[in-house]
Amino acid sequence: MRTRRGFCSPKVKVRVMTSPEKASGGVNKRERDESEESADRRKRYKMPSYVAGGGERGSDFFNALPDDLVVCILCKLSFSASSPADFINVLITCKRLNVLGLNSTVLSMASPKAFAVKPKNWSESAHRFLKQCADAGNVEASYTLGMIRFYCLQDRRSGASLMAKAAMKSHAQALYSLAVIQFNGSGGSKNERDLGAGVALCARAAFLGHIDALRELGHCLQDGYGVRQNVAGGRRFLIQANARELAAVISRNPAVLTSAARSWLSWNPLLPHHHRQVSTSGCPLLSDFGFNVPAQESHPASRFLAEWFAAPGGSLVPGLRLCSHAVCGRPETRRHEFRRCSVCGAVNYCSRACQAIDWKFRHKAECAPIRRWLQHDGAVDDGEQDFGLDGSSDGVGQS
Structure with missing residues (x-):
């Protein structure tokens, strides 16, 4: 509508209400419900700012997870990894997993299989990764890298130092390996052998349950090698080593009992010794006592x-x-x-x-x-x- 001065007033849409609308208060109930439903729908599907790409919390839900939770998950993964690929494939997934996967807590809990690299795949990066695990406090990594440096890379000093680092944390295999080095004078001359130190290291490893150390200690006592000769005591250690080996095989593979228990338990010690037939399917470490034990898995x-x-x-x-x-x-x-x-x-x-x-x-x-x-x-x-x-x-x- 134009006034005398030329101004235009806005058009007002006049809606004529029918009788039902008048009865309901002047507003269509159906239209009101539809508008409320569309508003609820828009509110429901509205994405948060940090998910839509803005804010400080990243670009997706993964980046919204706290670091402590991700580190805890990676610790369980490194502890249960059955091969290096299981752990490395996670590290190369994204930058955040690569950073958190190299956390000292994660590397300290890595299983030996997580860094059991093959010699054909040995490289400077593999060496660096093992060193990171050892520096994080992983005793298995310290022992493994120590053996590789001492024997393969011929770095005797640092290799022995890494094995000693693991031995100080009561790593039985490292104690036994250091005992072998002392017995042989490895890395030095024949005159540098220390038989007494070798026996002491073997005794410590045997106390921790190392079977080869217990057997070595038994032979040292029998032969008087580095310790006062005690044939009866050495014999007891050898029998104990055989018994522990049998228990280790049974605990690792209970199915062994079903196949061999009948032959083990049916042996009669009163029969002449030469009538026994030792099976060749395993390592007859207990053949002297009527048992046949499969060969144990090497480190x-x-x-x-x-x-x-x-x-x-x-x-x-x-x-x-x-x-x-x-x-x-x-x-x-x-x-x-x-x-x-x-x-x-x-x-x-x-x-x-x-x-x-x-x-x-x-x-x-x-x-x-x-x-x-x-x-x-x-x-x-x-x-x-x-x-x-x-x-x-x-x-x-x-x-």
């Missing part, structure tokens, strides 16, 4: 050493030898460091424990004089050799 560090020196480009110095026990992997650090079999002279061992296990598992059937006696006499009763039931006097002497 990842030992497997790394064995594969490292078995590779075509292995860095074993010419003239040096590896321990003949297949799952040990330790090499000599100087010529004639290990002891050899004085019967055949074809095998050598870093320790009495390796010698005793390999004798009953493999070398008893391969020793050259044994084969000649078998061919000459026709048969030799198992366990009636002149080498002793525990393998301590099987002809292993100083080379």
